[in-house]
Every structure is written in C-alpha cells, then in structure tokens.
Amino acid sequence: MHSAQIIEEIDRRGGVVRTRALHRLGATTADIRRVCRRGGVLRLREGVLATPTAHRDVVAAARHGGEVACVSALRLMGVWVLETLDLVRSPSSLHVWVGASGRRHPHERCGCVNHNDGGRAGFGVVPLTLALVQVARCQGAECFFAAFESAWRMGLLTRSTRADVRAALPAGMRWLVDIARPDADSGLESILRLRLHRLGIRLESQVWIPEIRGRVDFLLDGVLILETDGRENHDGASFRHRDLVRDARTATLGYDTLRFDYAMVLHDWPVVEAAILARRAMLSSRSTRMADR
Numbered sequence: 001m002h003s004a005q006i007i008e009e010i011d012r013r014g015g016v017v018r019t020r021a022l023h024r025l026g027a028t029t030a031d032i033r034r035v036c037r038r039g040g041v042l043r044l045r046e047g048v049l050a051t052p053t054a055h056r057d058v059v060a061a062a063r064h065g066g067e068v069a070c071v072s073a074l075r076l077m078g079v080w081v082l083e084t085l086d087l088v089r090s091p092s093s094l095h096v097w098v099g100a101s102g103r104r105h106p107h108e109r110c111g112c113v114n115h116n117d118g119g120r121a122g123f124g125v126v127p128l129t130l131a132l133v134q135v136a137r138c139q140g141a142e143c144f145f146a147a148f149e150s151a152w153r154m155g156l157l158t159r160s161t162r163a164d165v166r167a168a169l170p171a172g173m174r175w176l177v178d179i180a181r182p183d184a185d186s187g188l189e190s191i192l193r194l195r196l197h198r199l200g201i202r203l204e205s206q207v208w209i210p211e212i213r214g215r216v217d218f219l220l221d222g223v224l225i226l227e228t229d230g231r232e233n234h235d236g237a238s239f240r241h242r243d244l245v246r247d248a249r250t251a252t253l254g255y256d257t258l259r260f261d262y263a264m265v266l267h268d269w270p271v272v273e274a275a276i277l278a279r280r281a282m283l284s285s286r287s288t289r290m291a292d293r
Contacts, residue, residue: 001027003035007051010041015054016062016123019047045105048123058124061096064112065105066121070095070138071147073131080150080187081135082143082266095138097121097130113138129161133168136176144169145176145194146187153182181205188228189217192265196276212249223283225250225257226276228265256283 006027010017019032032049035041042050044063057076061068071081072095095113098104099121104114115134126134128151136144148165151157157165166177179197183206184190193203203226207219218226229243247257258279260272 001025001031003031003038003040006031006035007040010049010051011053014124015058016044016048016050019049022049045107057094060094060107060112062123063105063107064094064096064098064110065103066096066098066115067123068094068125069097069115070113070126070131070134071143072096073125073128074135074147074151076125077128077131077151077156078154079128079147079156080190082139082146082187082191095134097126097134128156129164129168132165136169136173141173141176142191142194144173145180146184146190148177149180149182149184149190150187152180153184185217186228188262188265192226192228192260192272193218195269195273199273199277201276201280209250209253209255211253212246214246216250220276220280221283223255224276224280225255227257227259229259229261 001022006022009022009025009027013021022032023029032041036043036049040051042052042059044050044059048062050059050062055076057068057072061072067073068076072093074081093111093113095115097115097117100116100118102116102121104112115138117130117134125131132144132148132151135147148157152162162177162180166174169177176194179194184193185206189205193205196203201220204219206215206217208215216225217228220226227243229239243259247259250257256279258275260275264272
C-alpha cells in the first residue's frame with residue numbers, strides 16, 4: 001500500500017487510527033514502517049498512528065487511550081464553556097473518554113481527566129450530546145446550563161437531541177433543560193438567569209426597547225434592566241462609553257440599570273445578588289409610594 005494512500009486513510013478517519021485497521025485495508029507492516037520513517041505518520045504508542053495534521057487534542061486523547069470529551073470536546077465545537085477554579089476537574093485539562101472498561105495510557109505531561117461512561121471509546125471527539133451529559137456530571141449544573149444554551153443558540157441542538165440530552169441527565173438535573181432558552185448572547189447571561197431563577201426571580205430575556213433601537217439582556221419587573229458585560233467584548237474605553245450612553249438613554253425612559261462584568265458574576269456573586277435584591281426592593285417601594293399619592 002502506498003504511503004500516500006495510508007496517510008489519506010488515516011486523515012479520512014479523523015487523523016488517528018489503529019494499525020490493525022490499516023492492515024485490514026491491505027497495508028503491510030513494512031508499508032507502515034516506511035511511511036512512519038519518512039515522517040508522514042506518527043506512532044503515538046504501540047498500535048496507534050496519527051498524521052501530523054491531526055488536531056493536537058485528538059492526538060493527546062488517542063495517546064491517552066480514547067476520545068476528546070466533556071468540556072474539551074465542547075471547546076473544539078465552539079460551545080461556550082465556563083472556566084472554573086476547580087483544579088481537580090479543571091476544564092483546562094484535557095478530558096478524555098476511555099469508555100467503561102477502556103485502558104488508560106499515562107503519557108509524558110499527562111494531566112488528563114478520565115471519563116468512564118458506558119460504551120467503547122474510539123478516537124476523535126465524542127458527540128455533542130455525550131459531551132453535554134459529561135459536563136453535567138463532571139462540572140456541575142451551571143457549566144452544563146451555559147453550555148447547553150450556547151449549543152442551542154449555535155443551532156447545534158434539535159428538538160430530538162435536546163430530548164436525548166434530557167433523558168441521559170441525572171434525574172435531578174433535567175429541569176435545567178426545561179428552563180433553557182436559545183437566545184442567551186453569552187454563557188454569562190445563562191448563569192445569571194439560572195442563579196436568579198434559583199432565588200425565585202423570573203426575568204424577561206433579550207428585551208427589545210424601541211426607543212433605543214436595541215435589546216437589553218434582562219428586564220426585571222418591567223423597570224429594572226440587568227446587563228452582563230462579557231470579558232470578550234467590554235474591555236475597551238469605546239465600549240464603556242457606548243454603555244454609559246445607552247444607560248443614560250434608558251434612564252430618560254424611566255428604566256433603572258444595573259451592569260455587571262464577568263468577574264463580578266462569576267467571582268463576586270454575593271455582591272451582585274445583594275445589589276439586585278436591594279435595587280428591586282427600592283424600586284418596588286418607590287412604586288408603592290407613587291401609587292399611594
């Protein structure tokens with residue numbers, strides 16, 4: 001079997017393959033040795049080969065013994081993933097699905113997080129539905145909820161796949177799918193809405209205000225605007241000026257605005273919660289006084 005054919009077959013399978021699969025296609029041991037010697041194929045470990053163009057996460061997962069999984073898989077798909085401070089289950093580590101009884105192969109600088117869900121792992125990236133369920137079990141409700149809404153907004157989840165995810169979740173987490181929406185602009189919005197939901201506070205999301213020709217993230221009690229400024233697009237002075245002008249314009253319409261950034265929502269939530277509850281109480285009291293006049 002020609003070296004070019006071997007490389008093509010490996011690429012067609014996502015960049016990683018077992019040597020026995022190549023043997024079934026007609027490649028001899030000598031053929032495989034030749035293409036490895038020329039640098040066209042890398043030998044990851046005994047019986048496992050990859051092309052130099054294969055994604056590094058896919059290669060690392062194969063070296064470890066399985067498929068890219070959980071938050072690592074979602075990142076490859078472009079889904080929003082919550083960064084946590086949990087070093088044990090850190091999403092920055094490579095998460096690998098090795099299957100129910102798959103063998104792990106610790107390697108140099110191995111910091112992989114193993115997933116032993118039922119089934120037999122291969123190579124590549126796990127399906128989206130499995131990755132979401134893995135996130136729920138591994139990273140918790142908030143990370144799952146933000147990722148689920150992000151995937152839905154991206155058009156990656158159909159009604160059928162949403163039902164599949166719900167059915168595979170632990171029973172105590174299925175309600176998260178029931179309250180999810182496809183219109184959150186960021187995972188930060190998803191998390192804020194989930195936390196307020198747990199406090200019994202219902203929000204209107206992505207509300208269009210004709211007078212400013214734009215949408216606000218959330219509207220509470222018809223008068224309190226909540227805005228979440230994601231870290232990815234609110235770092236510059238021009239954005240800050242735009243936000244201040246927008247807040248001033250909504251104020252002239254009778255709205256009150258609270259604006260929170262990424263760090264506040266994720267790392268200083270008690271302050272955010274206290275501010276929302278206090279401002280809500282103040283606006284309610286003011287409304288009551290006006291009605292009594």
